[in-house]
Amino acid sequence: MPVEQITEFAELRREARRWLAETEIPTVPLELEERFNVLRRWQRTLFDAGWMGLGWSREAGGRGLTARHQQVFSEELARAHAPAPIGLIGLDVVGPSIHRYGSPEQRTRLLPPLLAGEDIWCQGFSEPSAGSDLASLRTRALRDGDKYVVNGQKVWTSWGNQASWCALLCRTDPDAEPKHAGISYLIADMSSPGITVRPLVQMTGDAEFCEVFFDNVEVPVGNLVGKENDGWRIALDTLSQERGNYAMRRQVEIGWGVEKTIDGLRGTSPESATNSRISTAIGESHVALRVLDAQIRRTVQRLIDEEGPHPLDSIDKLVLNDAEQVVGRALADLLGPFRLDAESQPLGLNAAQLIHDHYFSRAASIYGGTSQIQRNIVAERLLGLPRS
Amino acid sequence: MMSLTAADVDLVTPIREFFDRRVTSDYHHALLSGGWDPELMAELDDLGWSELTRPENRGGLGIDLTAVAGLIVLVGDRLIPGPLVEQLILPAYLDIPDGSLVAFADPAVTLDWASSIGSVHMESGQIQGTIELVRFGAEADSLVLAVDGPDGPALLLLPGSDPALALTPITSSDPTSQYVRLEIASRTVTDAEILATGTEAATLLRQIRAWFRLLTACEISGIARRMLEKTVEYVAQRQQFGKPVGSFQAVKHIAASMAQAAISMEALCEATVSDISSAEVDFDIEMATWTAKAYAAGAGRQVVEDALQLHGGIGFTTEYDLHWYYRRVLALRTWYGDEHELHALIGSRRLTDGVDR
Ligand SMILES: Cc1cc2nc3c(=O)[nH]c(=O)nc-3n(C[C@H](O)[C@H](O)[C@H](O)COP(=O)(O)OP(=O)(O)OC[C@H]3O[C@@H](n4cnc5c(N)ncnc54)[C@H](O)[C@@H]3O)c2cc1C
Numbered sequence: 001m002p003v004e005q006i007t008e009f010a011e012l013r014r015e016a017r018r019w020l021a022e023t024e025i026p027t028v029p030l031e032l033e034e035r036f037n038v039l040r041r042w043q044r045t046l047f048d049a050g051w052m053g054l055g056w057s058r059e060a061g062g063r064g065l066t067a068r069h070q071q072v073f074s075e076e077l078a079r080a081h082a083p084a085p086i087g088l089i090g091l092d093v094v095g096p097s098i099h100r101y102g103s104p105e106q107r108t109r110l111l112p113p114l115l116a117g118e119d120i121w122c123q124g125f126s127e128p129s130a131g132s133d134l135a136s137l138r139t140r141a142l143r144d145g146d147k148y149v150v151n152g153q154k155v156w157t158s159w160g161n162q163a164s165w166c167a168l169l170c171r172t173d174p175d176a177e178p179k180h181a182g183i184s185y186l187i188a189d190m191s192s193p194g195i196t197v198r199p200l201v202q203m204t205g206d207a208e209f210c211e212v213f214f215d216n217v218e219v220p221v222g223n224l225v226g227k228e229n230d231g232w233r234i235a236l237d238t239l240s241q242e243r244g245n246y247a248m249r250r251q252v253e254i255g256w257g258v259e260k261t262i263d264g265l266r267g268t269s270p271e272s273a274t275n276s277r278i279s280t281a282i283g284e285s286h287v288a289l290r291v292l293d294a295q296i297r298r299t300v301q302r303l304i305d306e307e308g309p310h311p312l313d314s315i316d317k318l319v320l321n322d323a324e325q326v327v328g329r330a331l332a333d334l335l336g337p338f339r340l341d342a343e344s345q346p347l348g349l350n351a352a353q354l355i356h357d358h359y360f361s362r363a364a365s366i367y368g369g370t371s372q373i374q375r376n377i378v379a380e381r382l383l384g385l386p387r388s
Numbered sequence: 389m390m391s392l393t394a395a396d397v398d399l400v401t402p403i404r405e406f407f408d409r410r411v412t413s414d415y416h417h418a419l420l421s422g423g424w425d426p427e428l429m430a431e432l433d434d435l436g437w438s439e440l441t442r443p444e445n446r447g448g449l450g451i452d453l454t455a456v457a458g459l460i461v462l463v464g465d466r467l468i469p470g471p472l473v474e475q476l477i478l479p480a481y482l483d484i485p486d487g488s489l490v491a492f493a494d495p496a497v498t499l500d501w502a503s504s505i506g507s508v509h510m511e512s513g514q515i516q517g518t519i520e521l522v523r524f525g526a527e528a529d530s531l532v533l534a535v536d537g538p539d540g541p542a543l544l545l546l547p548g549s550d551p552a553l554a555l556t557p558i559t560s561s562d563p564t565s566q567y568v569r570l571e572i573a574s575r576t577v578t579d580a581e582i583l584a585t586g587t588e589a590a591t592l593l594r595q596i597r598a599w600f601r602l603l604t605a606c607e608i609s610g611i612a613r614r615m616l617e618k619t620v621e622y623v624a625q626r627q628q629f630g631k632p633v634g635s636f637q638a639v640k641h642i643a644a645s646m647a648q649a650a651i652s653m654e655a656l657c658e659a660t661v662s663d664i665s666s667a668e669v670d671f672d673i674e675m676a677t678w679t680a681k682a683y684a685a686g687a688g689r690q691v692v693e694d695a696l697q698l699h700g701g702i703g704f705t706t707e708y709d710l711h712w713y714y715r716r717v718l719a720l721r722t723w724y725g726d727e728h729e730l731h732a733l734i735g736s737r738r739l740t741d742g743v744d745r
Binding site for chain 1: 648683
């Protein structure tokens with residue numbers, strides 16, 4: 001790395017540290033609705049101070065820097081035990097694809113409110129009978145003059161009930177062979193007539209994902225991203241965004257959980273450092289996070305080099321799964337039988353939070369493509385093993 | 389993809405070419421059966437191996453240890469026996485005579501078994517004690533000995549042939565290294581033999597041990613990458629049920645997990661090396677090297693076990709070379725701590741100091 005760049009990052013780091021030291025860091029409540037509000041306000045604070053979208057262009061409301069700058073800021077958030085901003089799907093997953101493939105008009109219209117946390121986004125990909133085999137999706141969009149008319153159903157749509165916009169995959173050519181050649185990437189306004197959202201309660205207790213029904217929903221043609229029937233390429237980009245941005249977010253969030261746990265243990269049970277069961281769990285978590293950090297650094301380099309989707313993305317996803325699940329399980333195990341009492345605080349541990357995080361970690365090997373699907377990709381496309 | 393080596397290609401290329409030329413398949417077999425070949429070590433030394441990291445004011449090239457990590461990845465990849473790690477780390481920190489092969493007698497290769505491995509104690513210029521496991525203790529010209537005394541630790545440099553050092557060879561399960569038990573009934577130490585004492589010795593020991601952990605992790609990482617490549621090659625050509633076994637999903641998924649482990653291990657070694665070389669003030673090198681070694685110990689074993697599994701019966705024979713790699717990883721994983729020992733150490737440090745790396 002050239003010396004100027006190191007200095008530039010060091011400067012950004014100092015600036016971030018200074019700002020974080022002067023800023024009130026919010027405590028994040030466990031309850032979903034409150035959590036949502038606190039984090040949304042936090043994102044606004046970050047946006048107003050110029051910390052959102054460091055790697056995004058200025059027209060999109062960002063700062064025109066690089067993914068590495070974004071990563072430096074994420075590292076500083078983690079160090080300050082500060083939460084990541086709210087814009088989950090929008091910011092980390094869908095947003096970057098709109099940034100890359102959207103028209104200039106779409107970028108300037110849609111992205112600044114996304115960065116500010118004003119607009120929440122959701123990702124309407126999965127359907128009841130199209131999960132791992134996403135290309136078999138059936139939700140139809142029929143062109144009618146200057147609009148598409150959408151009919152069908154999506155499922156497991158995270159934040160569907162909070163979202164203003166949905167990145168929607170639809171079938172625009174039912175006869176296309178292969179199936180993925182007939183899919184388009186639309187942006188649907190969630191307040192459009194004909195959309196019904198039904199929240200589903202997850203194992204964590206949060207009603208975070210939803211069923212979304214589309215009944216003759218009209219989407220203006222100007223909301224098509226890229227070209228008609230060319231949505232698959234963009235969808236793959238969206239799925240691969242999990243690699244850098246989403247992984248950085250989770251690194252901050254998981255790191256934050258580990259720090260809180262350490263704080264609790266030190267405050268209440270100073271003898272825990274000599275209890276090998278406790279120190280082992282903390283050590284395992286530390287190692288898993290550091291492996292994730294090392295992996296993300298390579299990914300960020302690939303993002304800076306502007307590499308598109310790559311089979312190595314699947315390695316990143318698997319490393320993220322492991323970090324989530326190793327930490328989730330190790331920390332929740334420290335509760336022992338107190339796991340049964342979600343209100344309890346054994347050894348200074350926050351049982352409710354640890355149980356929640358442990359349950360959530362089980363989704364890591366499912367969403368964004370299951371770990372089996374990732375291993376198929378690694379084996380065939382990275383290692384070159386023959387197809388089944 | 390192996391960026392650790394790519395970064396230091398000027399250093400690695402000549403050594404790789406040397407191995408290509410010198411370590412042929414038959415010779416490799418003989419080498420591994422014999423533990424090591426002093427001649428090979430001497431030739432490597434002629435190429436400048438132990439001069440690389442020796443500071444310039446002591447006649448070396450003064451290359452930073454962060455820059456030679458890629459060489460150790462290569463040593464893992466090629467499974468080359470000999471005190472290669474010792475010959476890079478010890479001359480970098482200690483004043484050791486040119487061209488002398490050196491072993492490191494250090495009871496701190498384990499913490500969980502500390503009560504069994506022994507120690508050497510120094511008092512009023514006399515040393516006595518036992519260390520159960522000293523790698524290359526019998527072959528080395530001299531021995532760096534970590535002792536403890538009334539004023540804390542000290543580092544001594546003793547001639548390997550000294551009759552007061554009773555060295556008993558051990559039947560080793562590590563194909564690439566010989567080990568001895570060292571026993572010192574009583575011996576007087578001269579001032580000239582003392583390399584460092586007190587806080588100076590403590591600092592040196594911390595640094596040296598950190599490097600042993602990190603370079604050992606790099607060596608495991610080199611082995612893991614080799615095992616992955618070998619396994620992918622094998623399952624892509626081995627046929628059962630009329631097709632390559634590598635086309636079965638059960639096999640593919642194991643191979644993909646090996647890739648995950650090998651690649652993430654590489655990324656961690658690379659990140660650790662890079663953090664050490666850019667050394668931010670608040671960066672805790674010790675913690676970072678514990679972390680790298682902890683991960684390499686666990687993930688490294690997983691990779692070699694999976695490699696054995698995917699090779700079926702042939703991998704279990706001594707004619708085939710997988711067992712050498714497997715046994716080497718099992719040896720390296722315990723050297724300076726396996727994942728269990730290091731997880732507990734890292735956790736207890738986090739719970740007391742709260743350092744954040
Ligand atoms: C918390 C959470 C949030 C989510 N958020 C969103 C969202 O916001 N938007 C969205 O569009 N989707 C979302 N999803 C859906 C997610 O992408 C799908 O659940 C996922 O792609 C798997 O599809 P499926 O559930 O239909 O499982 P299936 O595809 O039915 O898989 C069932 C099992 O079979 C295995 N399997 C399937 N095919 C293969 C194969 N070829 N080889 C080997 N094994 C196979 C799978 O690995 C899995 O173990 C979310 C899911 C979760 C859990």
